[in-house]
Amino acid sequence: xxxxxxxxxxxxLTLRTLAMPRDVNTNGDIFGGWVLSQMDIAxxxxxxxxxxxxVTTVAxxxxxxxxxxxxxxxxxxxxxxxRVGRSSMGIExxxxxxxxxxGAREKVTEAVFTFVAIDDEGRPRAVE
Numbered sequence: 001x002x003x004x005x006x007x008x009x010x011x012x013l014t015l016r017t018l019a020m021p022r023d024v025n026t027n028g029d030i031f032g033g034w035v036l037s038q039m040d041i042a043x044x045x046x047x048x049x050x051x052x053x054x055v056t057t058v059a060x061x062x063x064x065x066x067x068x069x070x071x072x073x074x075x076x077x078x079x080x081x082x083r084v085g086r087s088s089m090g091i092e093x094x095x096x097x098x099x100x101x102x103g104a105r106e107k108v109t110e111a112v113f114t115f116v117a118i119d120d121e122g123r124p125r126a127v128e
Contacts, residue, residue, distance in 0.1 A: 011078040011092065013076060015038060015076075016076050017038060017074070018073075018074055018075070018101070019069050019072065021071050030075075035069055035075065036060075036111075039077055039109070040057055042077035043091040044057065044115065050127065051089065053118075054117070056122075057113060057115055060111055061111070062110070063111040065109045066108055066110070067097075067107070069097055073099055073100065074098040075096075075108075076095070076097065078095075085127070086126055087117050090112055094109075
């Protein structure tokens with residue numbers, strides 16, 4: 001999945017948010033768990049649209065942190081569906097930042113999320 005960062009993001013821009021001081025770790029960078037949660041939200045939006053209803057995260061593969069996110073960076077999450085099974089989907093997610101809101105764009109992390117389409121009782125259902 002690794003692509004040269006010079007080529008730009010792969011997929012559709014799904015989520016943008018601002019990294020805030022409340023989200024820092026002990027090193028002063030944005031906590032990786034916060035970045036991961038933003039990626040999961042974006043992947044869930046993409047999976048829900050593709051499945052035509054409720055979905056749930058069942059796996060996270062190949063998570064790779066490339067660069068830190070800093071306070072004041074705009075985190076931009078791009079994603080695309082890369083696999084569709086009977087009830088599951090693979091969603092490739094890339095997180096990029098705009099340094100200091102308007103600065104250079106850099107890829108900071110990437111991952112593949114697996115989602116399963118579920119019915120109202122939380123049981124797997126076919127992807128529409």
